[in-house]
Amino acid sequence: MAKELTSRSENYSQWYLDLVLKADLAENSAVRGCMVIKPYGYAIWEKMQAQLDKMFKDTGHVNAYFPLFIPKSFFSREAAHVEGFAKECAVVTHYRLKNDPDGKGVVIDPDARLEEELVIRPTSETIIWNTYRNWIQSHRDLPLLINQWANVVRWEMRTRLFLRTAEFLWQEGHTAHSTREEAIEETVKIINLYAEFAEKWMAMPVVKGVKSENERFAGAVDTYTIEALMQDGKALQSGTSHFLGQNFAKAFDVLFTNKEGVQEYVWATSWGVSTRLMGALIMAHSDDNGLVLPPKLAPIQVVIVPIYKKMEELAAISAKVDEIIPKLKARGITVKYDDNDNRKPGWKFAEYELKGVPVRLAMGPRDLANGTVEVARRDTLEKQNLPVENIDEYVEILLGEIQENIFRKALSFRDENIRKADTWEEFKQLINEKGGFVSAHWDGSAETEQRIKEETKATIRCIPLDGEEEAGQCIFSGNPSSRRVLFAVAY
RNA sequence: CGGGGUGUAGCGCAGUCCGGUAGCGCACCUGGUUUGGGACCAGGGGGUCCCAGGUUCGAAUCCUGGUACCCCGACCA
Secondary structure (H helix, E strand, O other): OOOOOOOOOOOHHHHHHHHHHHOOOEEEOOOOOOEEEOHHHHHHHHHHHHHHHHHHHHOOOEEOOOOOEEEHHHHHOOHHHHHHHHHHOOEEEEOOEEEOOOOOOEEEOHHHEEEEEEEEOOOOHHHHHHHHHHHOOEHHHOOEEEEEEEEEEOOOOOOEOOOEOOEEEEEEEEEEEOOHHHHHHHHHHHHHHHHHHHHHHOOOOOEEEEOOHHHOOOOOOEEEEEEEEOOOOOEEEEEEEEEEEOHHHHHOOOEEEOOOOOEEEOEEEEEEEEOHHHHHHHHHHOEOOEOOOOHHHOOOOEEEEEOOOOHHHHHHHHHHHHHHHHHHHHOOOOEEEOOOOOOOHHHHHHHHHHOOOOEEEEEOHHHHHHOEEEEEEOOOOOEEEEEOOOHHHHHHHHHHHHHHHHHHHHHHHHHHOEEEOOOHHHHHHHHHHHOOEEEEEOOOOHHHHHHHHHHHOOEEEEEEOOOOEEEEEOOOOOOEEEEEEEEEOEO
16 A cells, blocks of 8 residues: 555645645656656646647647747836736846856856846747737738747746646747737637637536636736636636737737738737646546546556466466457557556556546456456446457447546536525625635626635636626625626635 | 745655664565455665754754745735
């Protein structure tokens, strides 16, 4: 019993941390706030990347790469943007080290000070729009639909593996359009794409909506978001898509000549999802036995464990397994045969449950004699013995079933945890005692939002896109409101 | 940046109050027995006790200064 997980009921955040460490997803590095993503964790991220990249390309986007460093002056161009990001940036001031004159290691060479400091990108709008100025002259150059996969740095004060790290991996899309309508259409297209990815691939239901002014991206006109609900009742912002209006075009002088021959500022969007999605994925489905991964993103979808006493038995089992593996692979299923003799079956069962492998096949002498195999599914922990012929077909169907089942489970949890509040007392009680999303009327003012946050820690997660017009009164101020918004305590 | 805590083997910790041979569990190595839910026995290897200075015959332990990380708040994808 090497790896004990803290249970969720005992201490949810410790459970999360234990899980990330013990499932070998990531660990803290020698650098404060920065993590090492380990091979198993990175393999999950690669699967996410592959699918997202495909979805971006299917919608007409192309990849490019812009520099890690951004001249400091670029940050002063867009006022709201500076305000939002300036505080948390890492800055490069020198370009050379030299041997310490006292003979101890190296020191910064004071003669190597940069003329202009370089900011390590917290996001790339500025460097990209500075570049777009040279790329865009005419409406014929538009739209420009570019994505980049990159790392960014935000000097966060408190960090948590995957959920908030000083350096993180993400993709950031930056598009340029000739009309406001087209840019808004792009913003919405992407938030829908993110929602589809979250639900179909991560099996994680999300609420699509628009951010309030307080929660909006620095420099955006509108921020669209997908919000997910974690098992502890806290919300996690999982992806954002921003309509930037002409703010960055104006800041970086990006103009195009329209069909009428008139110069206009370009319309912009930007959008991103990050390795935070890993945190969301981990928390969305996992249990006290470890990770539960949706089959579509599991690096190993099926593990086969042999059970044997003598080496002859192992040989016989391996021969049978060698027939099964090609059939599974032919169906596009990723399979691992763990015939490592140093670990007992019980150890392997526990280990692969911890790692969230969706399906486990176990085969021993008994199965060999009966022509069967033991099939165990990670989501429900159910086991059954099935005939070994056509097991590949069964496993393929089962993987699909698991994908659906964990989504349904997460969806009903989410839906059970959206509650309406019509009075301030009711609101406070729901936030404090039940958590989850609370749907309530809000007067639309930043002050009210701020006061609610101070008193309950709850913030407006979003104004849901599918919300209906409904006359009501703000739960805090009593002022009139035309629709409900979703509040929650967030990560 | 405020409040609290911790730095001792790869990991988790005891030892520190009261100075005197650096320990335990897991992991690791060797051999054997095991293998249908985290095996057992025997043997073995592994340490600048966070750093610097001080007190002392002698410091993981006492004193001074530093430093790193973790947790709780304010800030955030």
